[in-house]
Amino acid sequence: MSASSRYLLPCAVSATAAVVSLSSCAQKSDGGDGSVRVTASDSKCEVSRTQFPAGHVTVSIENTGSKVTEVYVLFPDDRIAAERENIGPGTKSSITTEIKSGEYRIACKPGMKGDGIRQKVTVTGRNAAAKRSPEADRAVAAYRSYVLAQAEQTLPRAQAFADAVKAGDVARAKKLYAPSRIGWERTEPVAESFGDIDPKVDVREDGLEAGQDPATDWTGWHRLEKALWQGGKIGAREKELADRLMSDLNTWVKKVGAAEITPTSMANGAKSLLDEVARNKVTGEEERHSHTDLVDFKGNLEGARQSYELLKPVASRNDIGLTRELDSQFVALSQLLEKFRTGGDYTYASYDTVTAPQRKELSDRVNALAEPLSKLAAAVVK
Template sequence: MYIRTLRAVTAAGALIATLAGCAPIEADTRVAVTQDASTCELSQTTVIAGVTTFAITNVGDTTAEFYILRTNDGGIVSEVENITAGLSRELTVELSEGAYTYSCEQMDGGEPLRGELTVTASNAAVETDPTVEKAIADYTAFVLSEAEILQQKTSEFAAAVTAGDEELARALYAPTRVHWERIEPVAESFGDIDPKIDAREGDLPEGTPWTGWHALEKQLWITGLDGTSAALAEQLVADTRDLVERIGTVELTITQMGNGAKELLDEVATGKVTGEEERYSHTDLWDFEANIFGAQTVLDVTRDVLAANDPELLADLDAAFAALNAELDVHRSGNGFVLYTELTTDEVAKLAALVESVSEPLAGLAAALIK
């Protein structure tokens, strides 16, 4: 597997670590997954280290999700969302030897159905590809840079909240969050941090304190800052610092990057197009553009790999991204965007259709990167 640790890159982006692994030269493993609200069946639960493709079929009547998690800390290795009832999706991942957990979930709630996935050592020959190594190094530098900017700007936002300067805090809110949204798949890989930072009202189990961006968003746009605001701001800074430190330990593979790009488009489809993500500030288009930017960055750093493996897919994605970005530009205002509530129903529908036009071919990116 092509794996690089994020800590292996300095703030300036200079690579200081060597490749930790390479892609095995052996036939890919395919695992059939059948799931509904009460079933999560895999055709096999032991695979060899290397590339595995999970072919997931949703036989239920609600939209489903499928996750591969690290057993030791519950972090997300990779995921596929928006598996519509009756349809199938594929998830191609590179897995190193170790213990994992698979999880079948329904997007409308309910308890996840989980089981153990064992990845055994591979004796296959390995090969290295300098083009793939460079793509991982370049994306690593991007993620670290965005994380560091996020930490700095979050501190500035929190200072405004603590000072009671609602006008400044509102002005800083969306431009700061874009740095989270651009790297959301990596940030979300830490299952315990994401709910602290990015949970929406009603997302958390009963009795769990609501903290993070959206708790402060509600105060800034709806209820006003109060006696809890300074503590919420302080906690957001601490959780962001924790995130940035832990991002430095993440090991990335080329398939994680490809799947992460698709996850960003899924984020747009499920949270931004609907207007649910920023339900109080209505700054959804900032998040929308940041998710698109993050996904397109993956395409840009893997361009040479994809040009060699699947030039037709590269051309399709370039055209689809160009059309989507052109439509987003229509809604720019000053240094940002108009509020989402200012869009007409037809404008929202057009954006949704263009998101789908990118999302569909992007689903094949991870597999194309390892041909």
């Protein structure tokens, strides 16, 4: 998957191609709407203004190219301030976010690979805290606790998997592989926001950057997945990588407590999780050797639903129609996924046994949920 997480008052959005509308919510830049026009194509990422005020941001994107693209707002060290993935050719998307003053990069990634085409931007002004309702504050606090719990629960599961690898027990390692990833899949946008952790623990072979050698530079779960299912052998390198995985996951757990979480980052993270399902799980690309994609699917769906349920008291006050639609779509997708359960909570059919029509049904359901979920961030800040 791509290093892919994640803020609030929707300002007026132009209907023209790829508009980033920005407002400090207390004042408007240059006496206008503070808009920055961005055109994302196969070869350009055009930004009409390189300075705009700190505060609440609505990013409206149009992909004018021929490739699926992603658009990121990045800190200088490549941490993600905001993102929208899986933007199809000729389609539009939007992000509602909160950005502090400082230097950033707006990056368009045609083909969803590489560092992207980048433009430097400067966000100016005071970093006044966004006003939130008590419900929004409670949602943020509860989600932070949830993320921390998921990270901490991942360590013993991952350690059991790593221990099986180091013991050379292929059968046990295979059994423990998918459960070791559940906490990560539930909170993936927060993990990805750190920038450097995701490429170490969750990159697939085709996600390596140009010049990286799979034999020496590929680490993490999917490197071990390939060894277990394709080769069926555990050597010295795999045992070393098991220890490396635990070291990287411990670093992740230490960083999680410092993650910046806002109501819009929660909402955007929920949408990002559905994008992950659409791009990697439904296609079978995520777990191409183990075929445990439906376990990851379940984790992503649970994480998205947790964010939504915590934000629902705020969103329902602002847009009751949206929350009713989201309630319905979450139930429908969860019920469909349950048809593929073969045992306990995280025992699902091997994805290579899921037929093309079944995959299409799953894809259609994911898309039906993703569309209203893309409006959640705007709803929590109306």
